[in-house]
Amino acid sequence: MDQPTNTTGLEQAISPDAPLVLALPKGRILKELGPLLARTGIVPAADFHDEGSRRLRFETNNPTLDVVRVRSFDVATFVAFGAAQIGICGADVLMEFDYPEIYAPLDLGIGRCRVSVAEPVENAAQAAAERARLSRVAVASKYPNIARRHFAARGIQAEVVHLNGAMELAPALGLSNLIVDLVQTGSTLKANGLAETEVIAHVTSRLIVNRTALKTQPEAIGAWLARFRAALEAA
Numbered sequence: 001m002d003q004p005t006n007t008t009g010l011e012q013a014i015s016p017d018a019p020l021v022l023a024l025p026k027g028r029i030l031k032e033l034g035p036l037l038a039r040t041g042i043v044p045a046a047d048f049h050d051e052g053s054r055r056l057r058f059e060t061n062n063p064t065l066d067v068v069r070v071r072s073f074d075v076a077t078f079v080a081f082g083a084a085q086i087g088i089c090g091a092d093v094l095m096e097f098d099y100p101e102i103y104a105p106l107d108l109g110i111g112r113c114r115v116s117v118a119e120p121v122e123n124a125a126q127a128a129a130e131r132a133r134l135s136r137v138a139v140a141s142k143y144p145n146i147a148r149r150h151f152a153a154r155g156i157q158a159e160v161v162h163l164n165g166a167m168e169l170a171p172a173l174g175l176s177n178l179i180v181d182l183v184q185t186g187s188t189l190k191a192n193g194l195a196e197t198e199v200i201a202h203v204t205s206r207l208i209v210n211r212t213a214l215k216t217q218p219e220a221i222g223a224w225l226a227r228f229r230a231a232l233e234a235a
């Protein structure tokens with residue numbers, strides 16, 4: 001896996017007076033984030049909420065902060081490499097990448113779900129006992145590292161089929177024995193004949209910061225952390 005470094009020299013292209021960049025995930029977390037963002041006093045330019053807008057970077061009502069709108073998985077990468085100093089993403093994404101450059105000081109209490117193992121309902125009852133006798137399983141997942149680590153800890157080698165969505169189809173179509181995916185209400189699993197057999201981790205969204213940026217700009221970043229903390233306490 002690529003690891004972030006601060007030795008590319010690219011950061012010299014960015015003025016020290018440039019606004020801080022807050023990376024926000026488009027999609028479901030952004031919808032839940034609205035009230036919290038409002039309580040922090042961050043108001044992005046009007047077209048930020050316009051899904052038809054092709055713009056990706058937006059100024060805010062505060063000239064020292066811009067926001068960028070990226071995919072949830074990419075928030076962690078933008079922050080780990082210092083392209084954004086602050087971000088918001090699910091703990092699932094942090095677990096998957098395990099970037100040492102990311103510090104995740106605040107649990108925002110939104111985007112609540114879990115990363116779980118699921119398998120066809122007809123196998124689920126005997127699945128755990130049977131799997132204990134297996135040395136390999138085929139797993140479809142958007143989370144190859146989480147899946148491999150989870151099964152490796154049980155002495156099972158996981159061959160991961162990396163999908164970006166619709167993994168619920170994989171067992172019935174012979175692509176895998178089981179899946180590792182996010183579950184909230186369980187309705188997606190149920191609609192596809194699957195049952196949740198193990199919870200790997202409980203997930204909420206986190207405020208994340210780049211550790212180097214926090215060392216070099218402690219006042220500016222610390223002030224935004226304090227604003228998010230106060231906004232959470234006011235909820």
Ligand SMILES: Nc1ncnc2c1ncn2[C@@H]1O[C@H](COP(=O)(O)OP(=O)(O)OP(=O)(O)O)[C@@H](O)[C@H]1O
Nearest residue numbers: 026027028029071072090091092111112113182184
């Ligand atoms: N069903 C769910 N309930 C609650 N939170 C969820 C659920 N599914 C995903 N999340 C959280 O939201 C984050 C983004 O979800 P997801 O990966 O489905 O992206 P998306 O909003 O569909 O956008 P995209 O896949 O296009 O980047 C996940 O990383 C997870 O933390």
Ligand SMILES: O=P(O)(O)OC[C@H]1O[C@H](OP(=O)(O)OP(=O)(O)O)[C@H](O)[C@@H]1O
Nearest residue numbers: 165166181182183184185186187188189
């Ligand atoms: O337990 P549930 O409440 O049914 O939620 C679980 C579903 O939510 C997520 O998908 P999402 O709706 O984000 O679709 P996508 O990942 O395919 O875009 C996840 O990948 C599951 O498919």
